[in-house]
Amino acid sequence: MSPKQKTLQKISPYKEVANVLRNDFPQVVGSFIKNIDGKPHYCALGFLAKNKGVKDWELRLRTFLFEGNILSRYGFSESDLAKDRLCPVDGCNSVSTLFNMITHLNDKHKLPPRLIADYEEKMEFDSRKIPSTWQRVRDSVSNFFPKFVNPC
Numbered sequence: 001m002s003p004k005q006k007t008l009q010k011i012s013p014y015k016e017v018a019n020v021l022r023n024d025f026p027q028v029v030g031s032f033i034k035n036i037d038g039k040p041h042y043c044a045l046g047f048l049a050k051n052k053g054v055k056d057w058e059l060r061l062r063t064f065l066f067e068g069n070i071l072s073r074y075g076f077s078e079s080d081l082a083k084d085r086l087c088p089v090d091g092c093n094s095v096s097t098l099f100n101m102i103t104h105l106n107d108k109h110k111l112p113p114r115l116i117a118d119y120e121e122k123m124e125f126d127s128r129k130i131p132s133t134w135q136r137v138r139d140s141v142s143n144f145f146p147k148f149v150n151p152c
C-alpha cells in the first residue's frame with residue numbers, strides 16, 4: 001500500500017473519537033460547556049461536538065441535540081449508536097448507549113479525557129456479555145447490602 005493510500009484509509013470512529021479526546025482541553029463535569037475563570041470548559045461530549053463544528057452557544061442552549069446524535073458525525077452506524085454498552089470501569093454495572101456512556105464516564109466517574117479516550121477506544125472490541133436487568137439490580141443491591149443478598 002502506498003503512503004498516499006494509507007492516508008486515505010479511514011480510521012474507525014472509535015479511534016477518531018479517542019484521538020479527539022486525547023487533545024488537552026479544559027474539562028467540566030455535569031455540563032456540555034461552562035465558563036470557568038472566563039474560559040470555556042467542556043465535558044467530553046461537548047468537546048466532541050465542538051470538534052465537529054458545533055458552536056459554543058449551541059452547546060450552551062443544547063440546540064445541537066435536536067440535530068441527531070453528534071457521534072454519527074464521526075461515522076458511527078445507527079446500530080453502533082443504539083447498542084447497549086457495559087461501563088468499562090471495574091465494579092460499575094451501568095449499561096447505556098455510547099453517547100450516554102461517554103457522559104457517564106465524564107460525569108459519574110469524573111475521568112480525565114485521556115482515560116475516557118482509552119476506555120472508549122476499547123469499547124469497539126468489548127465482547128463482555130451484558131447481564132440481565134435483574135442481575136444488574138441484584139449486583140447493585142449486593143454492593144450496598146452484602147449480607148441481605150448473600151446471607152452466608
Ligand SMILES: [Zn+2]
Pocket residue numbers: 087088089092093094104108109
Ligand atoms: Zn460506570
